[in-house]
Amino acid sequence: MRFELPVQRLTQPHSEDRGAVRRAGLIILCLVVLRLVVAATTPLTFDEAYYWTWSKTLAGGYYDHPPMVAVMIRLGTLLAGDTEFGVRLVGVLLALPTSWAVYRSGAILFGSARVGATAAILFNTTMMAWLGTIMATPDVPLMLASSLVLWSLAKLIQTGRGAWWLAVGAAVGAALLSKYNALFLGPTLLIWMIAVADLRRWLRSPWPYLGGLVALLLFSPTLIWNAQHEWASFLKQFGRVGADEFRPRYLLGLLAGQFVVMTPAVAILGFSGLLALARGLPGLRGAATLLHATIWVVVAYFAVHALHEEVHPDWLCQIYPALAIAAAVAVERTEWRPRWQRFVDFLGRWAVPGSVAMVALIVLQLHSGVLSGYRNEEGVRLVGVGFPEVARQIEQLRVRLGASCILATDYGTTSWLMFYLPPGSCVAQHFERIRWANAKEPDAAQLNGKLLFVGRDSYQHWLHPWLVQAFASVDRVADVSRMRGPTVIETYRVDLLDGARGDILLRWPPPELIRRRGL
Known part of the structure; x- marks a missing residue:
C-alpha cells in the first residue's frame, strides 16, 4: 500500500553543498581519531568493566540493561583484545553510521545537504557524542538506533512508501535492545501521526503495526530473559517511575547538566532551531513535528521525574540526533535579526574547536587533577x-x-x-x-x-x-x-x-x- 504525500523533494546538492558534505566528513573522521586516542589511553569506568564482564557470557538480557552493549564490546575485544581500546573500539566507530544517519535525516527532512552536514558536525561536538562514544555504554547503540529511526521516518514521509515502517520497526527494535529508554519512541510516533493531518491515514494502514511486530520480535530475547528471571530487569528500571518526596532541586540539576552535555553552542542553537520550526519553517510535511515530538516527549517525562529524583545526563541521549538537526536548521535555514545572526554564526564557527577544548580539559583533569588543585572529586572515582x-x-x-x-x-x-x-x-x-x-x-x-x-x-x-x-x-x-x-x-x-x-x-x-x- 502506498500513500502519496504533497512533500518537498530533495534535489541534487549544489557544489557548495558537496563541499559542505566533504568538509563534514573530514571533521568527523578527525574527531573519531581523537576519540580513539582518548579511548586507548584512559582506564575503564566501573560500568564499562561491568559491561565487559557481560560480553564474556552473551545473553538475551542482564539485570541492568538489554544486551546490545555486551554485543558491541564483544565485537571490539574480538578485534583488539581485552584492553581499554578493545572494549571501546566499536562504540567509537559507531559514531560514523550515527553521523551518516543524522546527515541523511537532516538532508531529506529539510531538502538541503548543508543542513544534514551541519547537523552531523554539531552532533559530534556534543559531550554526549564525545564521551558517550568514548565510553562503552548502552547510550552508544541507542543513539545510533535513534538516528536510524529518524532516517527511516524521513524516507517514509519523503516517499510515502509504507514498507519504510518495517525499517522504523527494525530501528526501534535495535533501540529497545540497547536501553529501555527506547520505549519513549512508541508515544513519540503516535503523537507524530496524530498531530500531522496527512499522517493520520497511517493509523488505518497495516504498515505501522507490522513495523511494531518487527520491533517486538527483535526485542523478544530480552522479554524472554526477563520472564525467566522474574522480570528483575524491568522491575529495577521501571521501579524509578514512582514518585518520592518533592525535590525540585533535581530539575535545576537536569537543566544545568544538559546544558553542559549538549555543550552551550548546540544547546542554544538546538532550541533556537526548535523555535524557528515552531514558527513554520518549511521542510517536508511533518518534519518539524517529528523533531519536536522526538525531543519533547523525552524531556517532558524526565522533567517531571527530576521533581523527585536525580536524572543522569545520559538518560536523554536519544534526543541528541534530533537536537543536532534542529541546531543545523538554526544555522543553515533560518534568517535571524542581525545581532542574533552574528551570535548564531559565532556559535556555528566555534562549536568544533570549543568541544575539542572542553574534552581536552576533561582529559587533563581526569589524569592529573590539576584543574581542581589536585583535590579528589566524584568524577575520578x-x-x-x-x-x-x-x-x-x-x-x-x-x-x-x-x-x-x-x-x-x-x-x-x-x-x-x-x-x-x-x-x-x-x-x-x-x-x-x-x-x-x-x-x-x-x-x-x-x-x-x-x-x-x-x-x-x-x-x-x-x-x-x-x-x-x-x-x-x-x-x-x-x-x-x-x-x-x-x-x-x-x-x-x-x-x-x-x-x-x-x-x-x-x-x-x-x-x-x-x-x-x-x-
Whole structure:
C-alpha cells in the first residue's frame, strides 16, 4: 500500500553543498581519531568493566540493561583484545553510521545537504557524542538506533512508501535492545501521526503495526530473559517511575547538566532551531513535528521525574540526533535579526574547536587533577584511574598469602578486578548475585580455601560483622590506596578469610523482588 504525500523533494546538492558534505566528513573522521586516542589511553569506568564482564557470557538480557552493549564490546575485544581500546573500539566507530544517519535525516527532512552536514558536525561536538562514544555504554547503540529511526521516518514521509515502517520497526527494535529508554519512541510516533493531518491515514494502514511486530520480535530475547528471571530487569528500571518526596532541586540539576552535555553552542542553537520550526519553517510535511515530538516527549517525562529524583545526563541521549538537526536548521535555514545572526554564526564557527577544548580539559583533569588543585572529586572515582596498580598489589597479596579467590563488595570493584587482574583469576561479588546471573560461578574448591576480601572503606562498617560470622578467621592484611599522582582517590581494605561456614555467596533476591514477594 502506498500513500502519496504533497512533500518537498530533495534535489541534487549544489557544489557548495558537496563541499559542505566533504568538509563534514573530514571533521568527523578527525574527531573519531581523537576519540580513539582518548579511548586507548584512559582506564575503564566501573560500568564499562561491568559491561565487559557481560560480553564474556552473551545473553538475551542482564539485570541492568538489554544486551546490545555486551554485543558491541564483544565485537571490539574480538578485534583488539581485552584492553581499554578493545572494549571501546566499536562504540567509537559507531559514531560514523550515527553521523551518516543524522546527515541523511537532516538532508531529506529539510531538502538541503548543508543542513544534514551541519547537523552531523554539531552532533559530534556534543559531550554526549564525545564521551558517550568514548565510553562503552548502552547510550552508544541507542543513539545510533535513534538516528536510524529518524532516517527511516524521513524516507517514509519523503516517499510515502509504507514498507519504510518495517525499517522504523527494525530501528526501534535495535533501540529497545540497547536501553529501555527506547520505549519513549512508541508515544513519540503516535503523537507524530496524530498531530500531522496527512499522517493520520497511517493509523488505518497495516504498515505501522507490522513495523511494531518487527520491533517486538527483535526485542523478544530480552522479554524472554526477563520472564525467566522474574522480570528483575524491568522491575529495577521501571521501579524509578514512582514518585518520592518533592525535590525540585533535581530539575535545576537536569537543566544545568544538559546544558553542559549538549555543550552551550548546540544547546542554544538546538532550541533556537526548535523555535524557528515552531514558527513554520518549511521542510517536508511533518518534519518539524517529528523533531519536536522526538525531543519533547523525552524531556517532558524526565522533567517531571527530576521533581523527585536525580536524572543522569545520559538518560536523554536519544534526543541528541534530533537536537543536532534542529541546531543545523538554526544555522543553515533560518534568517535571524542581525545581532542574533552574528551570535548564531559565532556559535556555528566555534562549536568544533570549543568541544575539542572542553574534552581536552576533561582529559587533563581526569589524569592529573590539576584543574581542581589536585583535590579528589566524584568524577575520578567513577573512572579506573590508578586501579591497574591497585590490582597489581592485590594480586601480589593473593599469591603471597596463598588465597585461591578474591571476593569484592560491589559490582564496580568486582568488575575492575576481573578486567585488570591476570586472565582467569577467580573473582566474585559475594552478594547481588542477580548481577551475575549469566556468568559461571567460581568452583566450590576455589571458594572453600583461603580468600581475599577487598572492599572500599565505606562498606566495611556493615560488612565486617557478616565476615566474622561467615568465616572462622578474618585478618586484616593490608590497605591499598588508589592514587592519582599525589592524591588518594579511595582506599581498599583487604582481609584474609579462612574457614568458610557454609555458602559464602549470598543469594538473596534483589530489592525489587523482595518488595514484590512481600519479604
